[in-house]
Amino acid sequence: MFISKILISDDFEGIREELLMQFGANALRFIPKSVPNEFLLEDARAVEKESYIAESDEKIIVLMAHSFRHEAQNFLLKLLEEPPKNIKFLIVVPSKNLLLPTIKSRLICEKRKKKKEEVQLNLELEKLDLKALYEFLKENENLDKNALSELIIKLGKESLKIRDFDAKELEFFYEAYELSKLNSKAQILLATLLLNLYEKKAK
Numbered sequence: 001m002f003i004s005k006i007l008i009s010d011d012f013e014g015i016r017e018e019l020l021m022q023f024g025a026n027a028l029r030f031i032p033k034s035v036p037n038e039f040l041l042e043d044a045r046a047v048e049k050e051s052y053i054a055e056s057d058e059k060i061i062v063l064m065a066h067s068f069r070h071e072a073q074n075f076l077l078k079l080l081e082e083p084p085k086n087i088k089f090l091i092v093v094p095s096k097n098l099l100l101p102t103i104k105s106r107l108i109c110e111k112r113k114k115k116k117e118e119v120q121l122n123l124e125l126e127k128l129d130l131k132a133l134y135e136f137l138k139e140n141e142n143l144d145k146n147a148l149s150e151l152i153i154k155l156g157k158e159s160l161k162i163r164d165f166d167a168k169e170l171e172f173f174y175e176a177y178e179l180s181k182l183n184s185k186a187q188i189l190l191a192t193l194l195l196n197l198y199e200k201k202a203k
Helices: 012-023 040-049 070-081 130-139 145-162 167-180 186-202
Strands: 004-009 028-031 057-064 087-093 107-113
Touching: 012 028, 012 057, 012 087, 040 057, 040 070, 107 145, 130 186, 145 167, 145 186, 167 186
Parallel strands: 004 087, 004 107, 028 057, 057 087
Antiparallel strands: none
16 A cells, blocks of 8 residues: 655655555556656646545555746645545655655655666676776776675676686675775785686686
8 A cells, every 4th residue: 555755865766666566557547647847737737636536545646847936835735634535645856855845744754775787797708808807807996895895796796797717716706795894905906806807707
């Protein structure tokens, strides 16, 4: 069962896709249909109209916009406080500060973290040679510890796709990951891992 709430995020497309996957198109109404810069009074009136179309099953009305006009928010207050049967609301907005305190007091608020883009390896491990290895090390010599940790995870995942490792070899990746968090030099850790891969490939 869905609980009406405010969702703080600017990933409108991602949230739309997630909702459609989770609830299906029949249970959702997006007002307006495409994300506007500003949610207007006419949009709030459309929400009210949609709310009073009787439904036997739960219906979620999704209000997404980069900002919400004050008069539109005020118009929605009573509706949010006393929604018709089976009607739930989801307000998606980039910042909580864009909403009136009266709106925020009526709904729970959830902040959605941005999904981090996965690190790209930019290295073909199956064709690994010393030249490519050297260029990769040069390119990544000044990584901070967080970026280095992520790169080691990615390197481990990609390595597992091309060959099997025994427990000792897997431990090697884990130790490199732990050392990366202790500010060890990127070049040394990456060189050790990649040279190990290169040697095994050569055998």
